Amino acid sequence: MIDFQNVSFSYGEESSGGGIRNVNLTINTGEFVLLTGESGCGKTTITRLVNGLVPHYYEGNLEGDVLLDGKSVSDTPLYDLAAMVGSVFQNPKSQFFNVDTDSELAFACENLGYPQEDILKRIDRTVSDYHIEDLMGRSVFALSGGRKAKNSLCFIKCIAAGNYGPGRTIF
Secondary structure (H helix, E strand, C coil): CEEEEEEEEECCCHHHCCCEEEEEEEECCCCCCCCCCCCCCCHHHHHHHHHCHHHHCCCCEEEEEEEECCEEHHHCCHHHHCCCCEECCCCHHHHCCCCEHHHHHHHHHHHCCCCHHHHHHHHHHHHHHHCCHHHCCCEHHHCCHHHHHHHHHHHHHHHHCCCCCCCCEEC
């Protein structure tokens, strides 16, 4: 569950936009939520609050609390949050760390220190569940924009494949 408890955040320059005020929001496990709105209304700020980039990377003025399954995002290190939530960027190619799709799927699990056997099982399960056999063994540079986004989504799902809870993916 994702729970915003009276959350306000500003990047420090009120005139530049991008902050949020007094957000109370609960997203239950399994719910699908779409954030829409004009540029500068706070969509990206909300995703950064959930994935921990605010306050761990982006500084500003934060009030209230964001909880992931009862854990405060502010009090949880980014490396622990990485196993709980992931983001697919608007331009997925900007988040690739490898040149091939297989290595890209393994990367997050390797980074979190999972055993090789477990990583291979996670990749196999993700490939099977999301029917991405046609993406395997390919250069990420040869993929279309949609295929890059799908590969990024599966990258996140590989992390969740071990316990195969619903995971949280933010677009």
